[in-house]
Amino acid sequence: MSMSERKTIDLDQGWDFMHRGIMKLKNILEGLPEPQFSPEDYMMLYTTIYNMCTQKPPNDYSQQLYDKYKEAFEEYIVSTVLPSLREKHDEFMLRELVKRWANHKIMVRWLSRFFHYLDRYFIARRSLPPLNEVGLACFRDLVYKELHGKMRDAIISLIDQEREGEQIDRALLKNVLDIFVEIGMGKMDQYENDFEAAMLQDSSAYYSRKASNWILEDSCPDYMLKAEECLKREKDRVAHYLHSSSEPKLLEKVQHELLSVYASQLLEKEHSGCHALLRDDKVDDLSRMFRLFSKIPRGLDPVSSIFKQHVTAEGMTLVKHAEDAASNKKADKKDIVGAQEQVFVRNVIELHDKYLAYVNSCFQNHTLFHKALKEAFEVFCNKGVAGNSSAELLATFCDNILKKGGSEKLSDEAIEETLEKVVKLLAYISDKDLFAEFYRKKLARRLLFDKSANDDHERSILTKLKQQCGGQFTSKMEGMVTDLTLAKENQTSFEDYLHNNRNADPGIDLTVTVLTTGFWPSYKSFDLNLPAEMVRCVEVFKEFYQTKTKHRKLTWIYSLGTCNISGKFDPKTVELVVTTYQASTLLLFNSSDRLSYSEIMTQLNLLDEDVIRLLHSLSCAKYKILIKEPNTKTISPTDYFEFNSKFTDKMRRIKIPLPPVDEKKKVIEDVDKDRRYAIDASIVRIMKSRKVLGYQQLVMECVEQLGRMFKPDVKAIKKRIEDLISRDYLERDKENPNMFKYLA
Template sequence: METHNTEDVTLMEEVVTMMMEAFKELCSILEGNQISKDLFNFEKSTWRLYSGVYSLCRVNSNLCNSMMYSTYGDLLKEYIHGTLLQSLRLKQGEFFLKELVTRWAHYKLIVGWLSNFFGYLERQYIPGNSIPTLSDVGINCFTHMVYGQIMCAIASPAVISLIDKERDGMKIDRTLVMRVFRIFVELGKGSMDLYEKDFEKPMLDDARDYYSRKASIWISECSCPEFMAKVEECLIGEEKRGRCYMYHTTEKKLVSRVENELLVVHETELLEKESSGLKSLLRDNKVDDLARIYRLFSRVHDGLKLISILFKEHVTCEGMALVKQAGDHESSKKVENKDHVAAGLLQEAQVLLIGRFIELHDKCLGYVKDCFQNDSLFFRALKEAFEVFCNKSITATSPAELLAVYCDFILKRGGIDHGTTFEQVVKLFTHVNEKDLFAEFHRARRLLFDKNDSDEHEKCLMAKLKQHCGGLFTSKMEGMVTDLTIFRDMQKSFEEFIQSNSEANPGIDLTVTVLTTGAWPSYKTCNLNLPPEMLRCVEVFEEFYRSRTKRRRLSWVYSLGTCKIIGHFEPKTMELLLNTFQAAALLLFNSSDRMSYSEIKDQLGLTDEDVNRVLHSLSCAKYKILNKEPDSENISETDYFSFNSKFTDRMRRIKVPLPQVDERKKVVEGVAKDRRYAVDAAIVRIMKHHKVLGHQQLMSECDEYLGRIFKPDFKLIKKRIEDLIGREYLERDANDSNVYRYIA
């Protein structure tokens, strides 16, 4: 049992009395107008109170310490009950918030002063008794008496009401809102549970309801661009609001809640609006609106998925419309001009289609770069869309051939930026599955018959193709260009050879293109019996060629040759541009006025097919240089032919076309053959690496390996696997027939 002497009791009474007087004075100061000045004077007048509390605590009596601790709490409760609550109960709404902020500031000053008075108690008594600190006692009193009774029910709705007013465009006191929000945080004593439960959650729920109502109105009244402009404005406002007077974690939650109500909930309805949705914006080239849509939907999880799908659908639809338009155009041309279409699609239409594909690609690529910020999702959507219609045949003509025709047109055309154009071509080329078919059509159509002396444009195109597909893809093209470069030097040497050796001069201008067999397409060779004039030219060139090389052998491809012949007709003399076969046939009539079909065939040494083509072009087509007996449109073995001396034309120089053999079929067959070799090589290479591999994995790796050049048919891969097993490159596993083993 503790005992106290008279002096201790007297000191305790004096300290309590001084404490009550100081507390009343402090409360009076806080209600005045010059708080800072009065508090300064108050501090100087209370030094005796500090000394008294110190002396009393030094007595080291639990009773004294407990009494002082209780006095501290009683003083706070007295202030809350007698002053703070009375003032708050008289206020509502924004006035309540202002009063709350003021009273909370005063209360913190009171707690601070009292904690200073009882500082020795804080250091000596509280730690040893495991009781709340003076600061915690202050917060607990406020929480139980103010927060629980009045603040929680009024403050949160009042703050939320102010926030909604600001959303509606009204000006509010942001500093007031921020100070109220801080009270919630400070009352949590380091924990955010109180703030999150009683302020953050109601505020977030209100934001959800507010923007749900707004979105329902806007979605029915506004176009997609108008809706998105309002959404962007709202999100910017919420972000500023969050940074200004909310806790940083609340800002993220608030913006996420608003994004969900304005974007996620209405995404499909908004983007698919009939007259103003995403496809409409793409069609009308609304770049700013598209950029805004991307900017906003990129903020939400999977928000760009639907946009990329709609973008892909739009691009696919645009491309398929071009394909259909080209197909309809060619069908109408087929009805108007059967002969022309029988030789192939109109080059003009082919060039126009590829040109429109390139324009569409540039436009859509611009969307991806400028509006969709180079997002890989949209690059993939663009690629998949172009792969759909870039691999659609137009009236039986493959896209690879169309692209080859376009390249041929560009290479022959001047006045354009070839580097930029080829860059566009290669971008389109990447979407074509049959890249090997393009290469063969390009070689077959282009290089040999180009009379331009400059190879720079050709090399520019090959460099870009090589960069995309690798050196193996362009090796044959590079070999062809090299041959043409060597040919020009060889032609100069041949001309010098003729000039220096007059006996070797055949009397006819001769130009020979020497090609390397491996680099060029295989051309049909035949044993044409040349007229003496032509035979002499061949012999002279072979003599010249043997003088330059001993190890190479020449094989003459007369079907690719051209001749210029002077025709002496009664009306006038004309220059005829002919194929070698045609020229050889016409020269026969220098020594004979009339010849039968059989005689011409025997003297030329050609097949019936070639003789028919030659005689038809000279007697039944546009230019009737030979007369045919009997007169008909078909060539027969009983026909007779004679030179038409009365032939004339308004031009002095004409080109007599030879009916073309369908080279397309030959190219396609050649590519199919090469693909078999490519599949064999791929299978062997993959199996050599793995040694043992399952059927599905082998098929998958073959598809991936060959997909850079062409899209392989799974049936072809299976067939080549069986062939390689038969040739003992592979064998099936003894225990599992779906597993293959490589035989070294």
């Protein structure tokens, strides 16, 4: 039949038919015996609505059906749903609610299908809320609004029961909480305002009560175990039934109550706080402390500051032990310098190893703890021991490792590892330039007296120092090591030269080490009156050297030379290993039996202090090669000396040492001089680029620039500024004496 002939359905009749369909649906939902909808039933219901909405006005019942759709829900909720919920409480009410909500969603789905035609045309044209939304809103306005307070209280009470260790139905909670989310229809407002806010407040109160008891009863480690466990459980709670957006908020509350509130009480607990854990090496507890306190704002600051105090105190204890040992040693009058100090450096290395491991593992490599470690070590590493600066101690320590027969018997790997660690310690030393100078002096001795155990190690530590302190720091030392290799090649070609020129015979086995002046420490060169035998050597070598280069001047440093001479004594001949100076002194006795102090001094052409050391080593020390009159322990200008022909020793070959010169004073003087130049250069560099600068600013930039090598003293900088003014590099501002101008 055509459209126009279709029978008009009036509202009451049509709705009556629809109402029967809705009742059938309700019965099914209520679980009453009712056959399911067949496809025909469904089509009939759908078509009825379609027809009622497509009839010509005034018989287009779209608006009325839209209203009836909503009334159908309201009527069902008021008559059936609410009464069933109002009679139940707590968990039973929650179960009923979950069931009712599930049914309500089914009903909305079915009715929205029956009324589908409305959704497609009528609602779209009028911009009304879609059917699905209208259906859910009915439940929200009639059921949820009345019950959400009870729902919330019931859930929170279950959560607290669970916190106390009772078993609860987690699936039920998940389903109820889904209602809070779904009722928001895409927004989280209901979940957050009607449930979450109260739940967070309750959690705070719960943990606040717990913490106030635990902090009194438990040790710090026990408390932390509980705190960590609580946090784990709360995370687990979120995973099982709370909405994931609650996790950060909930954990923040728990951390606040358990950790922030009691942070200082916990860290400073008398026998179990952070100090005690460090003292007793409780690595696991410290790791847990880091994990927990890293979660709260600025939580790690106090932990790292206790760590710094602890390491500083440990270090200061080492300094004190070393000081005590040094003063006991002085009392014993045994002068083995170094042994005690070497132990000290070893201990500092071990301390660093230990706490660096803490920083890397317990404190997960956190920068805050690296900084604390650095600052702690800077405190005691710059203390020095018994008048020896730490720069010197470190240099001596390296010397002992690197020289033949040093006190350390180590494998190659162990040496490498130890050197690596010494260089790490150097980072904490403020006077790196002083270390460099001591190190260079000792390196020179090792190289020149063939005391170095292994070239590879020498080069390896220089590479490490270069990485740590820059190329400028090591350029001279690298030059020294290279010089020695070149000197060996030079010696070989000298030997070839002698072999090929028969008339160029020095008469003695001669080894000359040629070095580059700029690389090596400065040595005094004296015009020693050499014995004739040695003069010949010098001349032959000069001739050879001339064949290689015309433009280089050779300066002979006799103080660094050694000689082997044969002492023909009555009992037997003994080979004497002596310095060039000692040899020159002894050879005088080939032509005279007896010589006075002043004769010896004149013939050698040396200064008093040198002559005294020489004669002392030959007549007053262990080996009495010369007999002195009068026979006293000290040398004076009125003494006479003669060759001791009765001398003998059980060895065939003996080494006669010269008393050591105290190099420390000279090293310190040299470094001070270099520092003056460095400060001058720095000030001029800064002023050249800035043209005009205030005093404070200049000092600050200068300290900044030089800090890598040494900590310049402000007084010293002030002095250098005055000096540069007097030399017309800078001038003071006429108006403001604290301002300086650069004069080009």
